[in-house]
Amino acid sequence: MDGYRVLIADDHEEFRRGLEALLAATPDVEVVGTASDGAMAIALALDLQPDVVLMDLHMPRVNGVDATAQIVASSPHIGVLVLTMMEDEESVFAAVRAGARGYLLKGARRGEITRAVQAVGAGEVIFGPGIADRVMAYFAGARSRPVADAFPDLTERERVVLGLIAEGKENGEIARQLGLSIKTVRNHASNIFTKLQVAHRAQAIVKAREAGMG
Numbered sequence: 001m002d003g004y005r006v007l008i009a010d011d012h013e014e015f016r017r018g019l020e021a022l023l024a025a026t027p028d029v030e031v032v033g034t035a036s037d038g039a040m041a042i043a044l045a046l047d048l049q050p051d052v053v054l055m056d057l058h059m060p061r062v063n064g065v066d067a068t069a070q071i072v073a074s075s076p077h078i079g080v081l082v083l084t085m086m087e088d089e090e091s092v093f094a095a096v097r098a099g100a101r102g103y104l105l106k107g108a109r110r111g112e113i114t115r116a117v118q119a120v121g122a123g124e125v126i127f128g129p130g131i132a133d134r135v136m137a138y139f140a141g142a143r144s145r146p147v148a149d150a151f152p153d154l155t156e157r158e159r160v161v162l163g164l165i166a167e168g169k170e171n172g173e174i175a176r177q178l179g180l181s182i183k184t185v186r187n188h189a190s191n192i193f194t195k196l197q198v199a200h201r202a203q204a205i206v207k208a209r210e211a212g213m214g
Helices: 013-024 038-048 064-074 089-098 110-121 129-139 156-166 171-178 182-196 201-210
Strands: 004-009 029-035 052-055 079-084 102-105
Touching: 004 013, 004 038, 004 110, 013 029, 013 110, 029 038, 029 110, 038 052, 038 064, 052 064, 052 110, 064 079, 064 089, 079 089, 079 110, 089 102, 089 201, 102 110, 102 129, 156 171, 156 182, 156 201, 171 182, 182 201
Parallel strands: 004 029, 004 052, 052 079, 079 102
Antiparallel strands: none
């Protein structure tokens, strides 16, 4: 591919321009548009079909969580990377449930931001270091919940695979542990995501850990 096409959505003009300048100087990244509120972000995302939307959460008209949900629902191939001041667990999980593939705080270093844009553009899921710690802390008390009746649509094998996904294991590691091919694990993961009605791995991990798995 020629590079990652990025839409920036943030209501602070100075910060927005700073991001635009940073990404314009980043190899393989092209800024195709900017939005100052959530409604504009939705409209431009649908029109421009970028690879990545860099999304603030606190914006006028439509907030970043609702904008993320609408963009991902209509164009699931678009990766939303949240870049915000909001670091509370409720905001993080609201964004992930809405379909965000990444979450960084605005204090992140310039290199972290560009790396995250490229990672989300490549289909990866990424959390800033502080956010990853909060994700793990949030789930610390969830392990004691009963899981026997969780996700009744899953087969026993799918339940095992989901548990390993919830532990943070990648497909190759799961394949080795279960004695399966990577293709088989990918197929199981795809079926799991469909049954859980999630768009990607991060959302599946959230659902599984909230149910006490992982």
